[in-house]
Amino acid sequence: MTSDLLIEIDGLEKTYRRGFGKGFPALRGVSLSVGRGSVFGLLGPNGAGKTTMLKCLLGLVRPSGGSAKLFGQPIGKTQPLERLGYLPEAHRLPGYLTGRQVLTLYGMYSGRDKAWLNARIDGWLDRVGMLTAADEKVKTYSKGMMQRVGLAQALIHEPELVFLDEPTDGIDPVGRAVIREIVAELKQKGVTIFINSHLLMEVEQICDRAVILVNGQIAREGTMAELTPESGRTTFTIAGQRTDLEAMVAPLGENFVGDERGFGLDLTQEQQDAVVDRLRAGGVSIMSISRRKLSLEDTFIDLVKEDRA
Amino acid sequence: MLASKTRALVEDALFQVLDNSVFRILAVVVLLPILFFFVVGFHPDEVSLLWGTWSWSWNDIGLTTPDARSKAIDTVLSILIDGLGGVFGVLFCIAATAFFVPRMIEKGAADLLFHKPISRAAFYFSRYLAGLFFVSILSTILIAGVFAGLALVSRHVEPGIFWSTLTLTYVFTIIYSFCMLVGVVTRSTVAAILLTVLFWFFNSCVHGGWSMMEMSREIGPFVQVEDHEADSDGADETLEVDDRPALLRWLHTSLYVGHLILPKTGDAGVLGHKLRQAVSPPVYEDIDAAFRIERIPSDWTRLPAGDVQPGHPALAAELGEVVLAAASDAGAVTVVRRRPLETSSRTFPSGRVLERKEKLSGAYDDLLEALGEGEPVDGWTEFPSFGYDENAGLPRLDAANARATFLAGERAIEVGLMRRGDWIYSFELQRPLESPPDEVYAFVEALDVSPVQSDWYEQRFRAGAPLAYNPTYSVLSSLAFALLLLALGAWRLSRIDF
Numbered sequence: 001m002t003s004d005l006l007i008e009i010d011g012l013e014k015t016y017r018r019g020f021g022k023g024f025p026a027l028r029g030v031s032l033s034v035g036r037g038s039v040f041g042l043l044g045p046n047g048a049g050k051t052t053m054l055k056c057l058l059g060l061v062r063p064s065g066g067s068a069k070l071f072g073q074p075i076g077k078t079q080p081l082e083r084l085g086y087l088p089e090a091h092r093l094p095g096y097l098t099g100r101q102v103l104t105l106y107g108m109y110s111g112r113d114k115a116w117l118n119a120r121i122d123g124w125l126d127r128v129g130m131l132t133a134a135d136e137k138v139k140t141y142s143k144g145m146m147q148r149v150g151l152a153q154a155l156i157h158e159p160e161l162v163f164l165d166e167p168t169d170g171i172d173p174v175g176r177a178v179i180r181e182i183v184a185e186l187k188q189k190g191v192t193i194f195i196n197s198h199l200l201m202e203v204e205q206i207c208d209r210a211v212i213l214v215n216g217q218i219a220r221e222g223t224m225a226e227l228t229p230e231s232g233r234t235t236f237t238i239a240g241q242r243t244d245l246e247a248m249v250a251p252l253g254e255n256f257v258g259d260e261r262g263f264g265l266d267l268t269q270e271q272q273d274a275v276v277d278r279l280r281a282g283g284v285s286i287m288s289i290s291r292r293k294l295s296l297e298d299t300f301i302d303l304v305k306e307d308r309a
Numbered sequence: 310m311l312a313s314k315t316r317a318l319v320e321d322a323l324f325q326v327l328d329n330s331v332f333r334i335l336a337v338v339v340l341l342p343i344l345f346f347f348v349v350g351f352h353p354d355e356v357s358l359l360w361g362t363w364s365w366s367w368n369d370i371g372l373t374t375p376d377a378r379s380k381a382i383d384t385v386l387s388i389l390i391d392g393l394g395g396v397f398g399v400l401f402c403i404a405a406t407a408f409f410v411p412r413m414i415e416k417g418a419a420d421l422l423f424h425k426p427i428s429r430a431a432f433y434f435s436r437y438l439a440g441l442f443f444v445s446i447l448s449t450i451l452i453a454g455v456f457a458g459l460a461l462v463s464r465h466v467e468p469g470i471f472w473s474t475l476t477l478t479y480v481f482t483i484i485y486s487f488c489m490l491v492g493v494v495t496r497s498t499v500a501a502i503l504l505t506v507l508f509w510f511f512n513s514c515v516h517g518g519w520s521m522m523e524m525s526r527e528i529g530p531f532v533q534v535e536d537h538e539a540d541s542d543g544a545d546e547t548l549e550v551d552d553r554p555a556l557l558r559w560l561h562t563s564l565y566v567g568h569l570i571l572p573k574t575g576d577a578g579v580l581g582h583k584l585r586q587a588v589s590p591p592v593y594e595d596i597d598a599a600f601r602i603e604r605i606p607s608d609w610t611r612l613p614a615g616d617v618q619p620g621h622p623a624l625a626a627e628l629g630e631v632v633l634a635a636a637s638d639a640g641a642v643t644v645v646r647r648r649p650l651e652t653s654s655r656t657f658p659s660g661r662v663l664e665r666k667e668k669l670s671g672a673y674d675d676l677l678e679a680l681g682e683g684e685p686v687d688g689w690t691e692f693p694s695f696g697y698d699e700n701a702g703l704p705r706l707d708a709a710n711a712r713a714t715f716l717a718g719e720r721a722i723e724v725g726l727m728r729r730g731d732w733i734y735s736f737e738l739q740r741p742l743e744s745p746p747d748e749v750y751a752f753v754e755a756l757d758v759s760p761v762q763s764d765w766y767e768q769r770f771r772a773g774a775p776l777a778y779n780p781t782y783s784v785l786s787s788l789a790f791a792l793l794l795l796a797l798g799a800w801r802l803s804r805i806d807f
Contacts, residue, residue, distance in 0.1 A: 016806070058424040061806040081426035082310075088424075092417030094321075096328035105324075108317035109425040111310040137328075153421070 007034040013065035041203040041210030085154035089165040095139030110157040143170040239285035322439030331405035346458025410492035430799040469585030476581035486791035519564035572787035598730030620722040623679035
């Protein structure tokens, strides 16, 4: 039976040891499941264990405890690795190869036939904007060019699961837009994408689910809607100027702040309805009502602050 | 799928080698000795530069033996291939390939490679093979170029030198396995180079030290030769007692153990020489007696044993069967004979039986007696020497030598006796009286009779010898050591968290 879960992590632990000391616990019992076709964000402050978790899944780091599966098979097996692509953070492509050779060799390392790859390499090089520099040695590339070729090598063999660790690092805004497009296309094709990034705006735009790791543990996990709830802060803009607004609506909510264009209040949905009724009854003309949502960054910062507190 | 991965490993290794600037520099450096053999011609009578623009006879440059050309070629080949190639060439190749592993496991590079569905060990071994490929390409260019130069310019075909490709790669195979291990443990190219050079040096010291102590043990002053129960008629039975200081004995044992365990890189040169001989075997070889005649000089012709006329009837009776005979264009004849040493036994009152082997001095006396009417040739000095000759350096290895000269009719005869193993070998040199003695001596020199004392280790290094001198053990134990280092390196790599 084929499971729809591509990644299953259960109580994963990793402690880095140096010498005979207790070591540094990078992961403390992380459990997580990722289904097919989702774009999954992995967030967290520096040292939270994001990269360690990815590396455990990819066999680059040996877990100290717990278990994990890729495509239903325990990590450490080579077979699942043929079905995934990985763009490491701060990767170093071999300088003695050209961009084209990188895609050929790394695609072949993933088990693809050379002829199969040759039919696709130009397309991918073009897609990441590296076709013209394809036959130059990697050692002559800029950081952004390396990142583009690195992304192409992660995707050239058409993996079902892709891990992107800081994919837009060193890429200009146009390049970032291209990467967002590529991710959207992959999602449409049913490829599962795991993105580790510090650019929360980007994650918010691209991902449909995310997990926030803090101190080696999952602090929050959910859909983007769940991670960016409405804050309850409601801003009313009214026509004309009224001096009795505070007296009229402040008792209905909290934290009233007025200005020349209207006022703001912390309100639930019911309280908001009551405020509208009160304003209309008082003859106030309402030009707009906006409820502010929490950004991913707000959620993230709150969680980190909570942890530090 | 496996084919794709394997092909990728091979191509990756190939690209890494070909893009290496040191490889390209070395490829150019390798052209220099090749160029030498294309501009210097080794001809039968002369050596020429730039295809005859300048030329010098062998006598002009101080090489007076009839086989000066072969000796000159051998010497130059030995310097260029075994010396420069086998030591400096391998060192440069280590310097050029030491970065393969440290660079592969740098942060960022390792992540890209080791998440692929290929074991880390496969990547590790592919880098190792890349190094071997690097060296085998360079050594093949060197050897093939030298071969072509010799064949085209000097008209000398030496197919045996192709074995040097194998022996150069063999040395690198062993040394590079250590370099790889250091590379994976320290992740530093500089450390890998330095420690590998140190390891090689240490290794050479162990083998050289052991070999020297072995040789010294046989001939050196620390072995007391006690003449137990010596009797009046001079039985030469001896009992060797090792009374060296304990520290020296301990050092000798340690070096012996080290020699057995450590890879024997120094044997590559000896192996190469043996392999070259397999292509151009000596004209005569007695392995047990460690006696070998490499070749007959070019202006001499080998004679069938049945055509040999002894210079004196007693010679055939006293000196035994003919193993080799040759005649020169000038009418000189050389006959090499051998006969077994006579043995007798003596029983002492204690019941101890001692076996007594014939001394060379006795054989010499018998020969002089049998020759009877022979008399020394004017101007020649008769100087028999028996037993230990301190000036010879290694008298016990060289056994005893004796020489006699006399006149037989119109010909001068010189007879040399040598004790080799359980045999007495003899040279009978016949020449017309008018031929100068130098010609005969030159012939003996050109015969290239081996072994000489400097070949001490090579004499013992042969199939069937004890482990310490056994070529099969040498190669297998060295390769096993290299494999162990590789396995350790692969294991260490598998334990690294990237």
